[in-house]
Amino acid sequence: MVNTETITQTATQTINSIRESISKISLDSIKDIIYASTDEQIYLRNKFILIGITVITVIMVIWVYRITRNKFKLAKAKADKEEANARRHAEAIRMTKSKLPTIKEEDETDLSSDDYLSADEELSADDYLSADEELTADEELTAEQQAKIQAEKTAKRQARSKARKTAKRIEKKQKEAEKERDGKKAKRERLRQNNLNKN
Missing domain, CATH: 1.20.58 (Methane Monooxygenase Hydroxylase; Chain G, domain 1)
Structure with missing residues (x-):
């Protein structure tokens, strides 16, 4: 130099x-x-x-x-800043993922194909960030804040999907119980009619 x-x-x-x-x-x-x-x-x-x-x-x-x-000084400072931001972002995502609770899959062996939600039902347009809500560099959010917001969004989406599946399963079991009651009632009525005819 x-x-x-x-x-x-x-x-x-x-x-x-x-x-x-x-x-x-x-x-x-x-x-x-x-x-x-x-x-x-x-x-x-x-x-x-x-x-x-x-x-x-x-x-x-x-x-x-x-x-x-x-x-050269400006270019080096910019490169160092971008590298530091990338490291903080990756670390924040790793830490956030480690803190998220694991969502256990429920037993779905008794569910038919009708019990599953379609892709449009599971992930509606409301589950995604709009263009105005997306995070940009101008918003000056730290990598940890960005990761936290994205993780919360993912957790809410998974919770809504799980709630829909649970409601669908409960509704199916209620219909099956009603169908079974109606069958028993019809059977009792047939027996009563048979007894009346014999008498």
């Missing part, structure tokens, strides 16, 4: 050299240098031009170096 102190010292020395050269040159001497005719005047003119080019080059180098260094 370029040493800033070395560049600064070089620029300072060049500027001092220019000042010293200018102090020794009068207005007439400047005209003579511009319209050089002798070898000495041509040498002085070339030296003056070379010093000017050197100064401009040094200034440009320092300017480009500072801009490039600042860009």
Whole structure:
């Protein structure tokens, strides 16, 4: 990497050299240098031009170096921040998942295909976040908060699905019980009629 102190010292020395050269040159001497005719005047003119080019080059180098260094610093800081956010997000999700209660699957061996909810019933449009509710980087929520909100949403969706299945199972058992009662009642009525006919 370029040493800033070395560049600064070089620029300072060049500027001092220019000042010293200018102090020794009068207005007439400047005209003579511009319209050089002798070898000495041509040498002085070339030296003056070379010093000017050197100064401009040094200034440009320092300017480009500072801009490039600042860009690298900003890029590195941004990359470090994104990496740290990603780590916090992953850690928050892991911790949240470990805290969620495990939902046990109920015994569904006695359920027919009609007892299962369709995909549209299990996950309705209300179970999902709308476009306005989705989390964006501008909302400045931490990774842990985002993970917590998503986990709560998932838990609520699973609870609603479980409640629907339970209600469906209860309704089926009630219908079966009513059907069984009606069958027993019809059987008793047939027996009564048979007894009456015999008598």
